[in-house]
Every structure is written in C-alpha cells, then in structure tokens.
Amino acid sequence: DAGITQSPRHKVTETGTPVTLRCHQTENHRYMYWYRQDPGHGLRLIHYSYGVKDTDKGEVSDGYSVSRSKTEDFLLTLESATSSQTSVYFCAIKSSANQETQYFGPGTRLLVL
Amino acid sequence: KNEVEQSPQNLTAQEGEFITINCSYSVGISALHWLQQHPGGGIVSLFMLSSGKKKHGRLIATINIQEKHSSLHITASHPRDSAVYICAVRLMNRDDKIIFGKGTRLHILP
Numbered sequence: 371d372a373g374i375t376q377s378p379r380h381k382v383t384e385t386g387t388p389v390t391l392r393c394h395q396t397e398n399h400r401y402m403y404w405y406r407q408d409p410g411h412g413l414r415l416i417h418y419s420y421g422v423k424d425t426d427k428g429e430v431s432d433g434y435s436v437s438r439s440k441t442e443d444f445l446l447t448l449e450s451a452t453s454s455q456t457s458v459y460f461c462a463i464k465s466s467a468n469q470e471t472q473y474f475g476p477g478t479r480l481l482v483l
Numbered sequence: 484k485n486e487v488e489q490s491p492q493n494l495t496a497q498e499g500e501f502i503t504i505n506c507s508y509s510v511g512i513s514a515l516h517w518l519q520q521h522p523g524g525g526i527v528s529l530f531m532l533s534s535g536k537k538k539h540g541r542l543i544a545t546i547n548i549q550e551k552h553s554s555l556h557i558t559a560s561h562p563r564d565s566a567v568y569i570c571a572v573r574l575m576n577r578d579d580k581i582i583f584g585k586g587t588r589l590h591i592l593p
Contacts, residue, residue, distance in 0.1 A: 411585060412487070412569065412571075412582070412583030412584050412585045412586065413571070413583040414583070415580075460526060471516075471528050471531055472516070472528065473528065474518075474525070474526035474527075476524065476525055477524045479524075
C-alpha cells in the first residue's frame with residue numbers, strides 16, 4: 371500500500387460547510403494526487419502536487435483547494451461543500467522507485483446532505 | 484468521445500472461464516496501467532505496460548501500440564477475481580496526466 375493513509379474514511383456533512391480530507395504517506399514520495407470516483411465516470415483528477423508547496427489543478431478542480439506544507443501530507447479542502455461533491459475520494463502517490471506506478475490510498479467516502 | 488474506452492462494462496462468467504477485458508484509447512501514451520478495485524473499494528495496481536505482454540499468475544496483459552488497444556486476460560477465473568478492472572493511460576509527454584477508463588465490473592459465479 372506504499373504507506374498511504376486517508377482520514378477520515380467516512381464523513382457526512384451538510385451543504386455549505388467546509389470539509390478537509392487528509393492524505394498521509396510515510397515513504398517520502400514527491401508526487402501526490404487527489405481523485406474523485408463517481409458512478410458512470412472513471413477516476414478524475416482534482417489536484418496534484420509535485421513537491422512541498424507545489425500544486426496544480428486537475429480536470430475537476432472547481433470547488434476544491436489543496437495544500438502541501440510538508441512532504442508527507444496532502445490536504446484537500448472543500449471550502450463550502452455542495453451535494454455534487456458527494457463522492458469517493460482517493461489519494462495516490464507516484465512511486466519514487468518506479469515512476470510509472472501509482473499507489474492508491476483506501477479512499478474517503480463523503481456524503482454532502 | 485471518451486479518450487479511454489473499456490469493454491465490456493459488465494461481465495458475469497462461471498468459475499473456470501477464460502476472461503478478456505478490453506481497453507482502447509485515442510491518445511498518444513507513454514504507459515498503460517491495469518488496476519483492480521475490490522468491492523471494499525481499495526485500488527491495486529496490477530500491471531504497467533508500454534509494449535508487449537506481461538504475466539503475473541493467472542493474469543496476462545497485452546498491449547498493441549499501433550492499434551491503441553490493450554487486453555487483460557484472466558485464466559481459470561475464480562470468484563475472488565470478482566472486482567472492477569480499470570484501464571488507465573499516462574499521456575505522452577505529460578507525466579502528470581493520467582486518464583482512467585470507467586471500469587469493467589467482473590462477477591465470477593461459483
């Protein structure tokens with residue numbers, strides 16, 4: 371599992387509230403990614419990071435922000451959650467040893483009421 | 484049109500059958516991945532291919548770069564192979580860009 375954990379694993383919140391999801395890795399990987407997975411869609415990239423304080427947008431970044439103040443943590447924030455952000459969120463890293471392989475965290479299931 | 488198309492979307496088969504899942508893509512790629520997502524939700528990387536064929540146990544993955552097509556085969560299928568299989572491609576010259584197919588849901592009946 372490349373030492374990736376996500377927290378929380380499940381969350382229920384209400385529209386308009388802020389939500390922060392945390393991805394933590396223990397193996398000093400440089401690249402980290404946040405995806406969302408929804409029925410009828412493949413995994414879609416929200417934001418990614420290629421180093422501390424270096425982040426960039428993915429294809430579905432609207433309504434999300436990220437921060438990476440240290441190598442091991444990549445935070446995804448929904449400033450004001452909407453029902454369309456109900457999804458399963460996966461964090462991933464790109465292996466430093468094998469640059470072609472991504473390893474995924476266990477996922478966070480978010481329900482916005 | 485999606486840049487990565489998988490077929491079939493759903494597949495139910497009997498234990499022991501030979502399974503083939505297909506992936507076609509319309510973009511230039513540097514690598515193609517096959518991933519497995521179990522009912523519990525965890526995603527595991529099975530193969531990374533840039534050419535030819537790879538085998539791991541009962542799983543075989545092939546890629547034809549000219550035809551922009553890859554197949555994942557499972558020999559002697561077993562109920563524990565039941566999962567969603569996802570094809571993903573890394574775009575050429577865009578190390579940061581991976582596009583995922585929508586997945587193929589496989590159900591193996593005992």
